Amino acid sequence: MxxxxxxxxxxxxxxxxxxxxxxxxxxxxxxxxxxxxxxxxxxxxxxxxxxxxxxxxxxxxxxxxxxxMVPPDPGSWAQALIYLHALGETVAIAFLGTLGGALLAFPVSLLAARNVVANRIVHLLTRRGLDTMRGVDTLIWALIWVGVVGLGPFAGILALICSDFGSFGKLFSEAIEAADKKPGEGVLAAGGSHLHGIRFGLLPQVIPILLSQVLYYFESNTRSATIIGIVGAGGIGLQLAEQIRVLEWQRVSFLILLILITVSSIDWISGKLRFAIIGRREIA
Amino acid sequence: MRTAVPEFPEARLQELADRYAVAVAAKRRRLWLGTAVLIAAALAAGWMGDVKLGMFAENFWRFPAYFASTAPKFSFSSAWVDLSEWLWGLPRWTRLLGDTLLIAYVGTLAGAISGFALCFLASANLVKSRAIVFVTRRVLEFCRTVPEIVFALIFVLAFGLGALPGVLAIAIHTTGALGKQFAEVVENIDINPIEGVAASGGSWIQIVRFGAVPQVLSNFVSYALLRFEINVRGAAVMGFVGAGGIGQDLIEAVRKFYFTDVSAILLLIIVTVMLIDFVTERVRHRLLGLEGARK
Structure with missing residues (x-):
């Protein structure tokens, strides 16, 4: 041996x-x-x-x-329906928050990318602005928006848009800065304008990356959207916080179970979509 | 030097354009379909999420107005007095901010240690038993998916108000998040050192200690720092549910309309978060640089 x-x-x-x-x-x-x-x-x-x-x-x-907590039990069918409606609100908040944040952040991220806008001052100002938006937690944004548009899911949507705006702006601009220069130079050499260079040289490279980042955030936003109800911004968090405060533990575990199922199914769906868009590539 | 670019004849151009149209037609159709689905989903979500654009437009002025009302009153003649009046609670707030940072730190470290212990059990290349891997991964997933503030809400009832529920909530969430990221790192390591240790008769603990840990440690520290950054933000709102830190004062100021306090506390939080981001990013780049140099 x-x-x-x-x-x-x-x-x-x-x-x-x-x-x-x-x-x-x-x-x-x-x-x-x-x-x-x-x-x-x-x-x-x-x-x-x-x-x-x-x-x-x-x-x-x-x-x-x-x-x-065991067994999880919503109490009654009517109650279960209310919870499912709240869950729908949560998903809607996550979806619209992600979408709105991404749409708003996209043009700004072009401004914040050094290879698109060469102006140092513009670059610095947008970067710091985005950092500030990002530094404020979603719950704090929710608290502020509740004061503006009142209680309800709409405040939650706006809160998510604000905090995502900061995160997406940073992620997008980093992805744009990491893009290859050559296609853009090719477009310029063939007589295209600066805008043509961005549209045909830059965007085709970065759009798949940006989309996959957005899908990735959709899942993490579903998690955030489950809790902003705690400050009154709609969704399932309101119900959850209420049931915890009144010690209805069976309902609490039912709600947590609902959240777990929703988050993992959204994780699964967004994962599939991501792979369909960019293949099995690591996101930065 | 200028030379005339030869133009293709019209027929040839037409043919090329046609071929291009055929080539991109499928892609275009997919794009339109995707856009249509997206818009439909957005409309459905808008209906579900109670979006009222009219009310939004009507009330939007309140958003800048809110920030304007939180702005401190400043005049040139008494700038210093105004400043000290605005930041009247500075000693208390710095103490609370320090508490917030400590909650984040203690929670992150505790979570990182338990995540470290669990991640090897969740790696399919180190553990042969499918059952152990499966169970560990589900446990980590549970810790990760339940939002930390929900844990905090429950822990406040169990342990009473104060920093303890906040620390525990962050530790549990961090265990889940870091455990998963650590496990992913471990699954991507070079298998040769592990086989080497196993072949020379090492136990499982020795395999992990001498085969796996040296390969992953700097990556682990980098992930833990990133998580610390995230947890500082999380700890800042822990006070909303009574779990310690500066959140308590912030939500009180917002609810009771102490406008200038809101802006002062928010500013302090933002500055702290930015400082932490800056420092950890520096350290992380150095760590990853070391990693790159070693390879």
Missing amino acids: NSFNFENQATIAERHPHLFRPDWWNRGKITVGFGAAIALFVYGIVQLDIPFHRLSDGMFRLGGFLQL
Whole structure:
């Protein structure tokens, strides 16, 4: 069995000393790095005043909630219909939010791409503007839009449009900047204008990438759309938050189940569409 | 040097144009069909989502008006006094922002550690048992799909108000998200080191430690940093449901119409998020650069 006989390990170590010497420099770096991470972790726990005595109690209570959650039950058929309607709202919010955000972000992303608009100031201003939109969480946007158009799913749609506008603008402009210059130069050399260069040289390259990014976001927006109801912006989140507050655990688990099913089916559909559009390519 | 470009005769041009039309006809038809489906879906979603464009147009002025009303009052003669009045709560808000960052950090690290532990079990190239892979992946999917704020809502009831539910919610969500990304990295590693360790008699733990981890660590750290960035945003709204951090003050200011407070807190959040983005992006590029140099 053991036909391959090792010589004495000591002789091997003697012959290749550099392979057996511990690398103190690298080990030191890694140890210090992890040590700092752990120290900050401990500091965080102390600073946040995490009450460990409540942990066991809480776990116990959580177990109780979980027991009360099975089996998932909407209560009545009428209630189930209300939930399904809320779910429809959620999907509508996610869909229109993604679509609106993408449509608005597209022209702006051209402005933010260095290879389309060479002006540094325009570039800088649009980039910073997009960053600001992105820095505000969807829930905060929802809170603001509820104040403008009132409670309901429309506020949710507008909130998603705003936060997606920022994310798409950044993603799109990065995709555009990564595009190959040569087709555009070819169009210019054949006598096309700058706009022709964008339309025939640039867009055919980037549109599939942009579409796949949009589809990818559709799924993550469905997740966001399930929660913006918490601040009153429509969708299933409103029902969910309400049922959690009144401790109707069976309904809560029913709603969570609905969300899980919806998100994974949208994930599946958008995945299929994505592969149909660009093939099995990694999205940046 | 100018030379005349030879023009094709009319008939030949016509023929070329016809062929082009035939070649793109199918593509065009697909495009129109796709557009029609998209518009139909948008209309259906608009009906479902209660879109009222009339009301939107009528009330749109409130959107800039809202921001205008949150703007602090400034005059040149007393700029400094105005500024300190606008940021009157700065000490409290910085403390809360610090809490928010710590919630995000502790949650991210805890989630990254458990995601790290689970990701190897979810990788089909390291675990032979289909059942273990399947179960681990479903667990990760569950952690990822339930929004963190829903976890936070439930945890607030179980553990009481404060940072603990926020940290736990972020940790669970991060476990799911990072576990999946880590597993994808692990599934794409070079198989030779693993076979090497296995062939020289290493146990499963040793295979993971010496065959897999050295290949993936820098990628893992990069993903964890990216997740930290995302979690900072998430932690900023945890306070909406009473799970600690600056969100509590923000939602209070919005609900009670403390306009200038809204703009001050929002500005602080945006600046913090941008700073974090900037720093983590730097670190990530360095990490990925190291990765590239090693290959």
